[in-house]
Amino acid sequence: xxxLARLTDGVPARxxxxxxxxxxxxxxxxxxxxxxxxxxxxxxxxxxxVGQAWNIMMGFAGQLSLGHALYAGVGGYIAAGLFFxxxxxxxxxxxxxxxxxxxxxxxxxxxxxxxSLAGVYFALLxxxxxxxxxxxxxxxxxxxxxxxLFLKVDATVDIPNLxxxxxxxxxxxxxxxxxxxxxxxxxxxxxxGRYWLAIxxxxxxxxAVGVPVLRCxxxxxxISAAMTSLAGVWNAxxxxxLFPETAFxxxxxxxxxxAPIIGGLGTLFGPIVGAVVLTGLGEIFTDLSELFHVxxxxxxxxxxxxxxxxxxxxxxxxxxxxERLGFAExxx
Amino acid sequence: xxxxxxxxxxIGKSFxxxxxxxxxSFDVPAGAINALIGPNxxxxxxxxxxxxxxxxxxxxxxxxxxxxxxGLRPDRVCDAGVGRTFQIVKPFKGLSVLENVTVGALxxxxxxxxxxxxxxxxxxxxxxxxxxxxxxxxxxxxxxKRLEVARALATEPKLLLLDEVMAxxxxxxxxxxxxxxxxxxxxxxxxxxxxxxVMRAVxxxxxxxxxxxYGEKIAEGTPAEIARxxxxxxxxxxxxxxx
Amino acid sequence: xTADFFLxxxxxxxxxxxxxxxxxxxxxGLSVIFGVxxxxxxxxxxxMVVGMYLAWMGFEYLQVSPMLSLPVxxxxxxxxxxxxxxxxxxxxxxxxEHQQFLLLLAIAILLVNACLAxxxxxxxxxxxxxxxxxxxxxxxVFDAVRVxxxxxxxxxxxxxxxxxxxxxxxxxxxxxxxxxxxxxVVGLDVRQLYAFTFGVGxxxxxxxxxxxxxxxxxxxxxxxxxxxxxFVIVIVGGLGSMTGALAGGLLIGVSEAVAGLLLQPSLKSxxxxxxxxLVLLLRPQGLFGKSGT
Numbered sequence: 001x002x003x004l005a006r007l008t009d010g011v012p013a014r015x016x017x018x019x020x021x022x023x024x025x026x027x028x029x030x031x032x033x034x035x036x037x038x039x040x041x042x043x044x045x046x047x048x049x050v051g052q053a054w055n056i057m058m059g060f061a062g063q064l065s066l067g068h069a070l071y072a073g074v075g076g077y078i079a080a081g082l083f084f085x086x087x088x089x090x091x092x093x094x095x096x097x098x099x100x101x102x103x104x105x106x107x108x109x110x111x112x113x114x115x116s117l118a119g120v121y122f123a124l125l126x127x128x129x130x131x132x133x134x135x136x137x138x139x140x141x142x143x144x145x146x147x148x149l150f151l152k153v154d155a156t157v158d159i160p161n162l163x164x165x166x167x168x169x170x171x172x173x174x175x176x177x178x179x180x181x182x183x184x185x186x187x188x189x190x191x192x193g194r195y196w197l198a199i200x201x202x203x204x205x206x207x208a209v210g211v212p213v214l215r216c217x218x219x220x221x222x223i224s225a226a227m228t229s230l231a232g233v234w235n236a237x238x239x240x241x242l243f244p245e246t247a248f249x250x251x252x253x254x255x256x257x258x259a260p261i262i263g264g265l266g267t268l269f270g271p272i273v274g275a276v277v278l279t280g281l282g283e284i285f286t287d288l289s290e291l292f293h294v295x296x297x298x299x300x301x302x303x304x305x306x307x308x309x310x311x312x313x314x315x316x317x318x319x320x321x322x323e324r325l326g327f328a329e330x331x332x
Numbered sequence: 333x334x335x336x337x338x339x340x341x342x343i344g345k346s347f348x349x350x351x352x353x354x355x356x357s358f359d360v361p362a363g364a365i366n367a368l369i370g371p372n373x374x375x376x377x378x379x380x381x382x383x384x385x386x387x388x389x390x391x392x393x394x395x396x397x398x399x400x401x402x403g404l405r406p407d408r409v410c411d412a413g414v415g416r417t418f419q420i421v422k423p424f425k426g427l428s429v430l431e432n433v434t435v436g437a438l439x440x441x442x443x444x445x446x447x448x449x450x451x452x453x454x455x456x457x458x459x460x461x462x463x464x465x466x467x468x469x470x471x472x473x474x475x476x477k478r479l480e481v482a483r484a485l486a487t488e489p490k491l492l493l494l495d496e497v498m499a500x501x502x503x504x505x506x507x508x509x510x511x512x513x514x515x516x517x518x519x520x521x522x523x524x525x526x527x528x529x530v531m532r533a534v535x536x537x538x539x540x541x542x543x544x545x546y547g548e549k550i551a552e553g554t555p556a557e558i559a560r561x562x563x564x565x566x567x568x569x570x571x572x573x574x575x
Numbered sequence: 576x577t578a579d580f581f582l583x584x585x586x587x588x589x590x591x592x593x594x595x596x597x598x599x600x601x602x603x604g605l606s607v608i609f610g611v612x613x614x615x616x617x618x619x620x621x622x623m624v625v626g627m628y629l630a631w632m633g634f635e636y637l638q639v640s641p642m643l644s645l646p647v648x649x650x651x652x653x654x655x656x657x658x659x660x661x662x663x664x665x666x667x668x669x670x671x672e673h674q675q676f677l678l679l680l681a682i683a684i685l686l687v688n689a690c691l692a693x694x695x696x697x698x699x700x701x702x703x704x705x706x707x708x709x710x711x712x713x714x715x716v717f718d719a720v721r722v723x724x725x726x727x728x729x730x731x732x733x734x735x736x737x738x739x740x741x742x743x744x745x746x747x748x749x750x751x752x753x754x755x756x757x758x759x760v761v762g763l764d765v766r767q768l769y770a771f772t773f774g775v776g777x778x779x780x781x782x783x784x785x786x787x788x789x790x791x792x793x794x795x796x797x798x799x800x801x802x803x804x805x806f807v808i809v810i811v812g813g814l815g816s817m818t819g820a821l822a823g824g825l826l827i828g829v830s831e832a833v834a835g836l837l838l839q840p841s842l843k844s845x846x847x848x849x850x851x852x853l854v855l856l857l858r859p860q861g862l863f864g865k866s867g868t
Contacts, residue, residue: 064673115856119672120615120814124806125855128848131803135845146841191438191447198435201424208384208418209487210410210439250799254680261677296691296795303684310677311663314670 026174030167038166042238044279045173046231051259051271052180053227058257059266060193061220062200064119067108067126068228068256070133071101073247075229076236077143080151083237085142089161090233097233098226104129105225106218113217127250134248148243151236162237169238176230177272184268187223196220200266228256262309264316273318281305335363335523336397336413336490338383343402344391345378352378353547355392360491360540362397363521365513367528367538369558371567375547376527377419380493383525384416385409396491410439415489417480419496419527423468430455430464432479436486451486458482458512473500478509485516494526498533510536543567582714587832589715595828596725597786599821600732601801602808604779610815611751611772612668614675618683620801622777626652626784627793628690634701634788641701642723645785649778656777660770668769683798691795700792724786731782732821735775739817748772780805804844807851813861822863826850 008016030038050072057063078100079093108129112122138146157164162172187193195216198206207213236242246252263274281302289297313320338360345353353375360366368376381387383394385406394402401412415436424432433451434444441447455461458478463471468479477497484492494513498506510533517524528534534541534555541558543551545567551558558564605619616622626648633644663682667675708719739745751768787793804827809815812823827847834846854861 058673064676066676111852111856115859117855117859121810121855121859123672123676124810125852127803127806128851128855132845132848132852135842135848138841139839189444191442191444194431194435194438194444197427197431198424201426202422204386204406205418205422205424205483206435207406208410208416208422209436209483210407211435212405212407250803257673258677261673265673294692295696296688299684299688300692303681303688306677306681306684307663310674310681311666314674 023178030170035166038170040279040283042166042170042173043282044275045170045177046235047255047259047275047278048272049173049177049180050228050231050256051263051275052177052184053224053231054256055260055265055271056184056187056196056227057220057224059260059270060188060196060200061217062196063109063112063217063220064123065108065126065221065224066123066250066253066257067128067130068224069248069250069252070104070108070126070130071225071228072232072235072252072256073130073133073137073242073244074104074232075101076232076242076247077137077149079233080149080236080242081143083161084149084151090237091160091162094230094233097229101225101229101232102222104133105221109218109221113214127253130248130250130253134244137244137248143242143244146244148241150242151240153240169234173234176234180227181268181272183227188268192216192219197266258306260316262306262317264318267316267318269322270316270318273321274316277309277317334490334521335517337362338491338523338525339395339398340379340383340392341395342392343379343382343389343394345375345382345387345389351547353382353389353544356544356547356549357392358542358549358552360523360525362523363517364539365517365524365526365537366540366542367526367534368542368544369528369534370544370550374544376544377495378547379544380416380495380527383409383493384414410487410489413488413490414493415484415487415491416493417477417484417495417497419499421473421476421480423471423476423479423483425467425469427468428465429460429468429471429479432468433482433486436483439487447486451482454482454486457516459508474502474505477501481509489522491523491525494524494528496527496529498528498530501530503532506530506533509533513537583836584833586715587836588829589717590721591829591832592825593717593721593725593828594790594832595825596728596732596821597783597790597824598804598808598828599824600728600786601780601783602805602812602820602824603732603735603817604776604783605805606809606812606815606817606820607748607779608773608776609809610817611748612769614664614668615672615679616776617676617679617802618686619780619805620803621683621686621798622652622656623780623784623787623801623805624690624793624795624798625686626781627788627797628694628699628784629781630785630788631694631699631701631793634703635699640703641785641789642727645727645782648785649782652781653774653778655774657770657774659777660773661766664773665766665769683802687795687798690798694795696795698792698794701788703789706789720789724789727786728783731779735779736817738775744768744771748775800844804847807847810851810861811854813863816861816863819861819863823861826862 029041033041054065054068057065075097078097079090082088082093082096083090108126112125117125137143143149154163157168195206195211198211199213199216203213259274259278260271262277263272264270285298285301288301309317341357343353343356356379368379370376378387382389382402385404385408388403393400396412396414401409404412424435430448430451433454434448437447437450441450452461452464455464458481460475460478460482463475471479477500481494481497498509501509513524514537516522526537538555541552541555542549543558543564550563550567551561553561601623605616608614608616629648630641630644633639634641664678667678705719705723710717710719710722739749748768748771751765808823808827809820811826812819830846830850831843834843
């Protein structure tokens with residue numbers, strides 16, 4: 001089967017039309033939206049993309065990582081460092097970044113899985129590695145230590161060096177988000193994907209039907225780490241600055257988990273819907289709290305919204321929404 | 333698909349100094365249906381777990397068609413041709429019945445569509461086809477037992493280990509399962525070793541029975557021999573549970 | 576030179592031990608909650624910080640010493656923890672870990688930002704006379720506030736120990752921690768016990784907060800740090816083990832103080848996380864935890 005045929009296999013025509021329309025809308029969106037709208041849409045796509053990457057580990061393979069900032073941070077720092085010190089552009093640097101993040105992922109994964117850490121214990125191991133790296137970067141001169149690493153802000157479009165305005169970064173993150181969606185769909189509809197779901201549901205039973213559990217989990221963590229590092233590279237060049245304090249923060253790791261959890265773990269549209277909900281709420285609450293001039297108010301609204309979502313839609317917004325729209329993702 | 337010969341030779345396994353299984357040897361000829369019986373806690377499931385690669389035996393060896401499989405990981409043992417069910421059923425709860433069995437079928441059929449078709453065929457044979465789109469967690473216990481068998485069969489084993497698949501089934505359901513297994517064995521020559529407390533099923537299915545008690549083999553023979561065996565009767569007198 | 580070094584090392588260790596007692600009390604709360612309910616309290620540091628702020632407010636606005644407001648704060652936290660468990664957390668018992676995590680994360684965000692909204696981002700500390708006092712024992716000098724905090728923490732831990740070993744409720748809680756099915760069978764109201772446990776856990780960490788404010792000033796940003804610190808301590812000591820939480824607190828207190836002396840102060844938590852990684856890999860049940868299968 002051709003790739004396109006495999007991708008669309010079993011998808012109702014109505015959904016395909018919907019997806020096509022969405023893609024066209026996203027492609028022309030910069031022409032329709034103002035500067036502010038575009039910046040919000042960029043955030044949505046960014047969270048949808050990293051959410052998709054994190055979802056591979058947790059939603060598919062069932063391994064809770066609360067340290068994904070590690071991979072984004074390592075990736076971003078390496079690409080930015082290579083550019084800053086040697087003028088190596090991110091299109092080349094990204095390979096080193098992905099490699100480094102994959103190595104980091106394999107180390108965390110191998111140690112965690114080899115020593116059979118599961119659930120909370122595995123999650124704490126991922127946090128520990130991320131925090132450990134944060135402090136190490138704080139004291140590493142090549143990346144600027146705790147003072148941060150700054151790239152020269154330059155709005156002239158220079159695609160080979162990924163320099164330019166929001167429009168450039170919009171199309172890059174759109175390509176990443178679409179790519180991640182396609183990759184996840186292909187993975188999920190493959191033997192590996194089904195093996196992941198089996199491991200998520202019951203590792204012992206999975207192994208008994210011939211699933212090489214350790215290898216499958218390792219592949220999940222490496223793919224997830226590699227994809228997350230791309231987001232880190234994009235993020236570093238979009239914002240032009242990096243601090244260990246924020247790049248490796250536990251808060252960032254948590255941010256990565258929210259879109260898929262809120263949208264619906266293990267679903268393809270969950271991270272996207274979750275990213276829309278999260279970013280949307282964030283923007284609304286920013287506007288609201290600007291009315292009152294109280295610091296922390298935005299986060300309070302945010303916390304309340306999370307509380308309501310997790311209490312009333314614990315399986316995520318997308319499965320509930322999809323059912324109402326008649327798009328229900330097939331039970332696997 | 334054809335059956336493989338299983339040989340256990342002097343198997344021993346202890347947990348923290350507690351001897352669970354000691355010096356157990358028996359053979360299951362290719363294409364045979366044999367049973368492993370004994371009181372609760374006799375070490376039957378431990379023996380299964382040693383065969384299936386969950387535990388590495390402290391002593392002895394397990395061979396499948398002459399090839400040593402003891403010490404291999406469970407997925408490797410599955411590669412070698414052993415399918416097993418779990419006494420406490422372990423369905424992939426969030427997945428549909430069909431996808432549960434598909435995961436098993438993917439083992440020898442890497443293409444998803446192919447595996448799914450094969451899985452559907454097995455569900456048909458086990459009478460679960462009508463429920464194929466239901467979530468596994470919504471199944472009743474007898475159906476979950478059938479699902480265990482279906483998933484193990486989907487890996488196309490040469491030896492099937494069944495751990496109390498009749499428990500909790502009604503007499504008519506037991507008869508259906510017995511007929512299914514007999515038919516399967518006759519048609520494919522699959523070797524079957526079953527742990528079972530339901531004597532009605534054991535007597536109907538097994539050509540040969542191995543009895544274990546306190547981790548040791550105390551008797552083996554045909555059902556008729558076992559029914560008359562004094563050591564077996566002694567063990568079971570203190571244990572009124574098996575029917 | 577070497578004599579000086581050993582003196583300052585011994586000084587750092589003793590300072591670490593004293594702070595470690597308060598850490599231990601904080602971690603104890605987390606450990607009790609996990610041991611009984613198997614719920615990981617991701618809002619633990621946030622609850623601690625709320626305790627610190629309340630003690631600070633008592634001092635700033637009512638001129639009450641944190642040591643005196645401690646019992647009041649502990650009582651308030653007990654009630655609040657009880658109510659929180661009964662209303663919000665209870666439905667999540669037995670749900671998947673990621674849902675519990677998200678719930679407590681939401682609570683954490685609410686708590687810490689309420690602090691930020693009310694007290695602002697600046698560091699808030701208490702100025703007490705005892706902060707300038709010290710006890711001398713031979714060549715050693717101990718900060719009076721640290722000694723007071725440590726002694727109080729030990730007393731509270733002792734009271735808790737009495738509660739868990741001598742009272743009916745305490746014993747039931749431990750029974751529930753060991754085997755909640757068994758507790759159900761003998762007719763305990765497990766839901767009631769869970770709420771009680773969350774109350775006790777919150778009271779522990781609230782008390783620890785009141786003690787901590789006498790040692791260091793509070794900012795909202797400390798919250799996440801304390802959550803992590805509490806995790807490190809209970810994992811090192813053994814999740815669910817009370818002795819482990821206290822011993823883990825001492826160990827991490829000392830390792831932080833020694834790392835601050837030998838390396839740079841900013842590297843101290845790297846040592847803690849290094850210890851955490853080693854313990855997770857080599858002895859995941861923790862140094863004092865019962866070994867599982």
